[in-house]
Structures are given as C-alpha cells and as structure tokens.
Amino acid sequence: MSFKVGIVGAGWYGCHLASSLATLGFEVTVFDRQERLMQEASGNNQFRLHLGFHYARHHGTRLQSRDGFQRFIERYPTLSREVAQNIYAVPRGASLIDFQTYKLIMAASGIDYIELAEAPDFLQSVEGCLLARERVILLHRARELFQQRLAGCLRLGTEVRTLRNVDGGAELNGERFDYVIDATWGQLRRPPIEVFYEPTLLLYYECTEAVPAITLVDGPLCSIYPTEDPQIYTLSSVPHTPLGRCATAGEAHVKRAEVGRDLVTAKRIAMEDQVSLNVPSFRDRFRFVGIQLAIKTKPVGQYDDRSCYVFQDGRIFGVMSGKIDTIFFATERILSMIEAEHSAAAAPAEAPSALRDSILMRAA
Ligand SMILES: Cc1cc2nc3c(=O)[nH]c(=O)nc-3n(C[C@H](O)[C@H](O)[C@H](O)COP(=O)(O)OP(=O)(O)OC[C@H]3O[C@@H](n4cnc5c(N)ncnc54)[C@H](O)[C@@H]3O)c2cc1C
The missing domain is CATH 3.30.9.10 (D-Amino Acid Oxidase, subunit A, domain 2)
Structure with missing residues (x-):
C-alpha cells in the first residue's frame, strides 16, 4: 500500500525518513523553513558517529548507538570516515x-x-x-546525497504553520496527506514527554x-x-x-x-x-x-537518555530524535505503526476461540 506522506524538517531525521519511505514507494514531500538541507542541529553538531561510548549511564541509548553505527555504515557507506x-x-x-x-x-x-x-x-x-x-560524519556529502535523492520532493523555504488530524489523514498548511511526520526535533509540536x-x-x-x-x-x-x-x-x-x-x-x-x-x-x-x-x-x-x-x-532526566522515540497522534507521527546513528529506529517505528494500523483494520472481528473444537476433533 502506498501513502502520501508529508515530512516536516529536512535534518538528518527528515532526510533519512523521506529517502527510506520514497524507496518503499511512498509519495513523499519534505518541508523545511530553511533554504538548505541540514541547516539546524544536523549541520551544527560534533559530527561523531556514535558507538555508545558516550552513554555509560543509559543502556537503551548505548544499544541503539551500537546497532545504529553498523547500520549507518552499511546504508550510507560514503557518509562517514574513520578517525x-x-x-x-x-x-x-x-x-x-x-x-x-x-x-x-x-x-x-x-x-x-x-x-x-x-x-x-x-x-x-x-x-x-x-x-x-567511532567515525566522523561527512556533512557536505550527506547534503549532496539527499539533495540528489530527494530532488522533486523538497519544499525548502516553507514554514509549516498549521498541522492537524482530519478524517483519515492529516492536513499540513491546508494540504492533505495520508500521514504527516513531524521531524523538527520537537520544534513544531512538543513531544508528549517532559x-x-x-x-x-x-x-x-x-x-x-x-x-x-x-x-x-x-x-x-x-x-x-x-x-x-x-x-x-x-x-x-x-x-x-x-x-x-x-x-x-x-x-x-x-x-x-x-x-x-x-x-x-x-x-x-x-x-x-x-x-x-x-x-x-x-x-x-x-x-x-x-x-x-x-x-x-x-x-528531562539525569541518565543522559539520547535514544530516539516516536509518538503517534492519529495520522501525525512525532519524532523525538536521539542522535544521528538512531535515525533507523525512527523509520522502523513509523513503518511498524502504519502496518499495525492497516493490518488491524483488515483483521477479522473477534470470534470465540476454535481451539476447543480442534482438540475435540483430534481426540475423536
Ligand atoms: C551541540 C550538539 C552536538 C551534537 N553532537 C552530535 C554528534 O556528535 N553525533 C550525533 O549523532 N548527534 C549529535 N548531536 C545531535 C544531532 O545533531 C541530532 O540528533 C540531529 O541533528 C537531529 O536531527 P533532526 O533532523 O531531528 O533535527 P534538525 O537537524 O534540527 O532538523 C529539524 C528541521 O526542522 C526544521 N523546522 C523546524 N520547525 C519547522 C517548521 N515549523 N516548518 C518547517 N521546518 C521546520 C528546521 O529548520 C530543521 O531543519 C548534537 C547536537 C548538538 C546540538
């Protein structure tokens, strides 16, 4: 099933999500108020491809990083370099x-x-x-790669001012989508955690x-x-x-x-x-x-939790970004939530268990 998906934010999360969903056949549009990709946190950070060493106090972050590191190298082999x-x-x-x-x-x-x-x-x-x-992330190559991959679906210089659920979809600046992903790192909609x-x-x-x-x-x-x-x-x-x-x-x-x-x-x-x-x-x-x-x-918290979380509100997903290596987690959660929604709709209505009949039939 293919859906029309609006993504707000052209940082690492928005770009990776858009590229993954487009590869799977989704019709994707990416909005960013900046004129260039990765102009906010994604273009202004320490550029470390984490492996987990930074997070001695948070188990979940370490594991997401350890796994994300390998996946980043597999998926984007030209976008990082050894230190x-x-x-x-x-x-x-x-x-x-x-x-x-x-x-x-x-x-x-x-x-x-x-x-x-x-x-x-x-x-x-x-x-x-x-x-x-741990490796260093190559920002300029990343910008080039996503600019190429997402050509035709980028709407840069476009601030998203309104976003709401409507019947069976979501409306962004008045335009209707099947789903919208808020990948603004909590800047458009506040995440439902502190x-x-x-x-x-x-x-x-x-x-x-x-x-x-x-x-x-x-x-x-x-x-x-x-x-x-x-x-x-x-x-x-x-x-x-x-x-x-x-x-x-x-x-x-x-x-x-x-x-x-x-x-x-x-x-x-x-x-x-x-x-x-x-x-x-x-x-x-x-x-x-x-x-x-x-x-x-x-x-908010003392444990240095930098793992990625995804929240769903109707047809709007909110991504609470972790670090760059945790982008894969966001895509998986969103695809899994979409799949759950549609497989639930297709599932047969609850019926009495047929287990007893099968047991009796075998015993006969
Ligand atoms: C100082 C610092 C150091 C860091 N060091 C590292 C590191 O070494 N390694 C690492 O993995 N991570 C690091 N991080 C974290 C990393 O930067 C983030 O995980 C990552 O950039 C988040 O990407 P993002 O796409 O969610 O957010 P962003 O890159 O911030 O992208 C969000 C986008 O949303 C757009 N936007 C916001 N509101 C709207 C709106 N209403 N309409 C349209 N567009 C909108 C913004 O313009 C922006 O482009 C660091 C962060 C900081 C700040």
Missing part, C-alpha cells in the same frame, strides 16, 4: 564513574574497544584510556598536526573531535556548551540569537581552561577559528 586515533579517557577524580566500571559497562553492552597500556604523553591525570572505532530546549555553542579550532580525538568521560567533562576537514576540530564541553535551559523552542531561538562577542570570549576561556586540565598543551596546539550554534531538544 585515525579516537581516545576515550576517564580523568582521575573528575569522572562520575571509575575506569574499571566504565570498561565493564562497555564490554557488557557488546561495544568493542582496545585498552591502552598507558595514556599518551599529551594527556594527564587520567585513570585509563580506551581506543574506540523536554526542554537547549541552545548550544561549540567552538571550532584549527590544528595543523594530526592529533587524536579525545573524549573525557563520564559526566561534566569535555571533548575534542575532528570534523570532515582534517585540520578543523570541535571543542565541546558538557557544562559550558549549553547556553541555557529553555521551556520553549521560541525562547531557545531568542537566546541563540543573542550570543555576542563577550559571551563567546567567556565560554572560550572556560572551555580552554577545562580541557587544559587533561590536555595541558591544548592552547599551544590549537588555534580558535570560530563558533557553531544550534538547539538541542532534551528529555
């Missing part, structure tokens, strides 16, 4: 869990790593280090020597991660990257727009001080080149 040396380090005294516990959690989740016998020279005050196979909106600031640095990716875990720590440009890295910090905790997406947009030079300088000092505790040569090796701003929608 030559990718180190996860547990700093002494500053982590929420000790190194042995961290390793056990990863091993128990089937996440492979190599343990380094000792920390590299440039890292100090760490209890232990693991080498991870969330907040977090404007974020990452810093870009240039480094001309090849340095490893370094992620300090677990808790209010920081990381240096390469981008698709071999000399450009992002610096992210759990306490300093967030610019606030907003009740609505609108408030988060205002806060993001207000970021000025003084705030950037203050954040820069704080983040560089923080990373220098474990990478003392940071300021000598890395040169600040710019900032990156985005908005995250986060579930």
Whole structure:
C-alpha cells in the first residue's frame, strides 16, 4: 500500500525518513523553513558517529548507538570516515564513574574497544584510556546525497504553520496527506514527554598536526573531535556548551540569537581552561577559528537518555530524535505503526476461540 506522506524538517531525521519511505514507494514531500538541507542541529553538531561510548549511564541509548553505527555504515557507506586515533579517557577524580566500571559497562553492552597500556604523553591525570572505532560524519556529502535523492520532493523555504488530524489523514498548511511526520526535533509540536530546549555553542579550532580525538568521560567533562576537514576540530564541553535551559523552542531561538562577542570570549576561556586540565598543551596546539550554534531538544532526566522515540497522534507521527546513528529506529517505528494500523483494520472481528473444537476433533 502506498501513502502520501508529508515530512516536516529536512535534518538528518527528515532526510533519512523521506529517502527510506520514497524507496518503499511512498509519495513523499519534505518541508523545511530553511533554504538548505541540514541547516539546524544536523549541520551544527560534533559530527561523531556514535558507538555508545558516550552513554555509560543509559543502556537503551548505548544499544541503539551500537546497532545504529553498523547500520549507518552499511546504508550510507560514503557518509562517514574513520578517525585515525579516537581516545576515550576517564580523568582521575573528575569522572562520575571509575575506569574499571566504565570498561565493564562497555564490554557488557557488546561495544568493542582496545585498552591502552598507558595514556599518551599529551594527556594527564587520567585513570585509563580506551581506543574506540567511532567515525566522523561527512556533512557536505550527506547534503549532496539527499539533495540528489530527494530532488522533486523538497519544499525548502516553507514554514509549516498549521498541522492537524482530519478524517483519515492529516492536513499540513491546508494540504492533505495520508500521514504527516513531524521531524523538527520537537520544534513544531512538543513531544508528549517532559523536554526542554537547549541552545548550544561549540567552538571550532584549527590544528595543523594530526592529533587524536579525545573524549573525557563520564559526566561534566569535555571533548575534542575532528570534523570532515582534517585540520578543523570541535571543542565541546558538557557544562559550558549549553547556553541555557529553555521551556520553549521560541525562547531557545531568542537566546541563540543573542550570543555576542563577550559571551563567546567567556565560554572560550572556560572551555580552554577545562580541557587544559587533561590536555595541558591544548592552547599551544590549537588555534580558535570560530563558533557553531544550534538547539538541542532534551528529555528531562539525569541518565543522559539520547535514544530516539516516536509518538503517534492519529495520522501525525512525532519524532523525538536521539542522535544521528538512531535515525533507523525512527523509520522502523513509523513503518511498524502504519502496518499495525492497516493490518488491524483488515483483521477479522473477534470470534470465540476454535481451539476447543480442534482438540475435540483430534481426540475423536
Ligand atoms: C551541540 C550538539 C552536538 C551534537 N553532537 C552530535 C554528534 O556528535 N553525533 C550525533 O549523532 N548527534 C549529535 N548531536 C545531535 C544531532 O545533531 C541530532 O540528533 C540531529 O541533528 C537531529 O536531527 P533532526 O533532523 O531531528 O533535527 P534538525 O537537524 O534540527 O532538523 C529539524 C528541521 O526542522 C526544521 N523546522 C523546524 N520547525 C519547522 C517548521 N515549523 N516548518 C518547517 N521546518 C521546520 C528546521 O529548520 C530543521 O531543519 C548534537 C547536537 C548538538 C546540538
């Protein structure tokens, strides 16, 4: 059965959903208020293809990441690249869990790593280090690929202002679809779980020597991660990257727009001080080149749940995005919900069980 599906949002979730559903024969239209694909969080993040190492405190997120990582490589083999040396380090005294516990959690989740016998020279005050196979996502190639695949079904520069269920379908800006998927990361319709909106600031640095990716875990720590440009890295910090905790997406947009030079300088000092505790040569090796701003929608909670959830309200699906590696989960949930709806409609009405008759017939 083929359906006419409207998708709001041309980030990673909207693009992947549209491409998957179109491949299955659905008639898809993608709407985004931006003029280009992946202009919001999908184009402004740390570009890490996660494997689960970030999420020692959330089992579901680790498993979605571990599986999503493999599927991402299979499905989009040209959209990520290896990171030559990718180190996860547990700093002494500053982590929420000790190194042995961290390793056990990863091993128990089937996440492979190599343990380094000792920390590299440039890292100090760490209890232990693991080498991870996580990769870097190639944003510009992703944009090109989806621009090509979705040619003919993109309506960019189009804000969706109205979305409602109508009899047997959903109406978006007055246009009727069989189903609509809200892939705006909770910006169009608020997810039916407790969330907040977090404007974020990452810093870009240039480094001309090849340095490893370094992620300090677990808790209010920081990381240096390469981008698709071999000399450009992002610096992210759990306490300093967030610019606030907003009740609505609108408030988060205002806060993001207000970021000025003084705030950037203050954040820069704080983040560089923080990373220098474990990478003392940071300021000598890395040169600040710019900032990156985005908005995250986060579930309320202490466990760092970054898994993906899908909600259904009549003919409207809402996607609460996890990370980029969890896009597959969204597609599967939506297809399964559509299938359930249509197979339920075709199922015969409840009748008395025929089991007793079969048993008696055999006994006779
Ligand atoms: C600082 C930061 C670092 C991160 N690091 C990583 C990382 O390293 N690895 C990883 O996997 N994930 C990371 N993430 C998470 C990742 O960015 C998200 O999982 C992913 O981008 C979500 O994609 P999305 O398509 O749901 O949302 P988005 O990319 O935000 O797309 C939503 C789209 O909806 C559009 N839209 C919104 N409202 C409307 C409307 N009313 N009408 C029309 N269009 C609308 C927006 O313009 C936008 O293009 C990070 C996020 C942030 C903020």
